[in-house]
Amino acid sequence: MDATTKPLRIPPEMSVYAEENKVFDILQKMVGNLLVDRPEDPIQYLIDHLRNDNDEIPRIFLLGPPASGKHTMMWTLLLLAPQAKLVCKHLNATHLTPEDLLSNDGPLLAKEALSYRDKGQEIPNGLWAKLIQERLLKVDCKKRGWVLEGFPQTREQALMLQMTGTAPDHVVVLDAPDTVLIERNMGKRMDCSTGEVYHTTFDWPDDPEVQINLVEPEGISEEETGQRLLEYHRNIPGILRTFTKICKKINADQPCMDVFSQVLTFVLSRARTVAPHTPRVLLYGPPGCGRSLQAALLAQKYDIVNVCCGQVLKEAVADQTKLGALMKPYIESELQVPDNLVLKILARHLSRLDCATYGWVLHGFPRDTDQAGALNYAGFHPNRVFFLDIPDDAAMERVSLCVTDPVSGERYHSIYKPAPRIEVHDRLQQNPKDCEQKVQERLDIYHANAEELEEFYQDVIHVNADQDPYTVFEFIESCIVKPIPKRAPEKPMSP
Known part of the structure; x- marks a missing residue:
């Protein structure tokens, strides 16, 4: 913590450590027990309480x-x-x-x-x-x-x-x-x-x-x-x-x-804690699952920072930063940007004061366990991980039928949001990335990594994203504001 600058910035690692180890709840429980039992030696009592490790x-x-x-x-x-x-x-x-x-x-x-x-x-x-x-x-x-x-x-x-x-x-x-x-x-x-x-x-x-x-x-x-x-x-x-x-x-x-x-x-179930909570949400799912929309809804309601990996990379290139200059050839050639460059850009973005203070919702990264491990190693641990699940045919329908009006920039869908006029319909164009072949390739990449990512993040929450977006949002919201349930022991110990 740098005490010479205002406002005082607490390193993100401190809040992550306190939350993962439930420091606030431990202190609250210890003080509560101390006031109830009123031991003659409070210090030794607190030491024994920590040694017992039986709060859960x-x-x-x-x-x-x-x-x-x-x-x-x-x-x-x-x-x-x-x-x-x-x-x-x-x-x-x-x-x-x-x-x-x-x-x-x-x-x-x-x-x-x-x-x-x-x-x-x-x-x-x-x-x-x-x-x-x-x-x-x-x-x-x-x-x-x-x-x-x-x-x-x-x-x-x-x-x-x-x-x-x-x-x-x-x-x-x-x-x-x-x-x-x-x-x-x-x-x-x-x-x-x-x-x-x-x-x-x-x-x-x-x-x-x-x-x-x-x-x-x-x-x-x-x-x-x-x-x-x-x-x-x-x-x-x-x-x-x-x-x-x-x-x-x-x-x-x-x-x-x-x-x-x-x-x-x-x-x-866990009782709702009064400990300070900074949302660090990760949205993962196949193309067309609605990650961008859900991230925008969460950011709008809870005033957390919407971190879209692709958008962050484009902003770095547009700002003509050193890292942006290194990434520009990859983006212009539509090649995958090396993980080390992506992580450096994301680390700078997630370390900003607004992300550390208000929290963030990240989507578009990570895509595999190597990227997830690198993100964790950099000190950015999501406390809620959502997998937005939809069938492959629904994903194909959502993405491959999307078109854009090159004049207004408005996006339309052949089934759910058709063009309002014939002249608009005639000039609609499809992004080459949204053709069926490209979508199928992205689906194959998703399925190849989904199972390993679920094992990497132990407390994954699956969401049925093949329904009304606001119904999906209500479920995601309920899982963010409620504590994660306690895990039951897999094999009961003998008495």
Whole structure:
């Protein structure tokens, strides 16, 4: 940073590093935890926080009425989806329930809580909060994250958890009509010898010996289920008010894998960060996909710099710069400009104050992984990469039927924007680059490099560009203003 010139210019590398490593979010999380925990040695606390490296682990509350599918083991069935176990397996998180916390071999707090239950008394909310806090401090929860199922059950419990510093990142509420829930619950049967749960309608065992051992669990009658549902409906509005910004209701009255997919999509989403964000957008696609139009729309709405590689090169030649003079023979001969010259021109352009301050949308470069690697090596890392996808026949139709009026410079299309008058139509000319043969060559180059470029940029966002341009723009815009979802681990670690 040069402190002798005004305005102060922060090198682009600093903002790229801060954004890629989430420096702002790390500091925000550390300060928040510091204020909640208030340790005696703040410096050592912050050092330990950084060593734990657990800011990205899942912290989830999974709530819902009885028989909504939170815990049922028969996960392959339509109405009995064990969302908690599926989510935990996919995220490699620790699955917790109030029953697990009250196990007989648990800590002293668990035994104290059991003493209340043995006397027929309600376990105090403060004791529940301490019990949960103590469990979440265990190594498995701190390293792998956790999904707490069926708790809190009241607003008071939710507030008590917040007061002790137990705060989830996502709250999932499974919901279904009461008639469906009562039917699910009343059909449950349990094998006393194994503890397996079956259902009279959806999962009746074939083995006659197993059928003989099945009994009706306690508390599943219509009256008892209705009473539990009534209590749930009385408490859930207060719980939802406690977690307004991180809560999502999901309809559990649908196939289990559909429910699971929606739950997983939500828990992998990131909360919108307040960190400074400089858009660095890369648009890539075949000829005719609409990159120039989308870049212009983004630049117009968000006041970022529209960087068209071809236009930047032409401007350098027109300005008669040294690099422009070196490129002029290539451009006049319609030959490809060497990558090192293109990169030097682009680097100067992207390093300008307006690009570093407001951000940029780049299109026309890179075209292959060598160019992409050179761009990254120069310090210009896009934080959003969009592939605008259209079929080859649509690309051919869009480009090969384009013509230009040499008098007015207006561009027309034989199908979508025909010439308004016959005299205009008679003088229209086609750019030699837009003939079918040239377009097919450009398509072949695109297909030869698209797969490798997608591997190079790991977080590529595919866009269906074969639709209305403003519909395409709305999708691109939504992906720019929202954080990129977290990646789930490919292979869950063994507990």
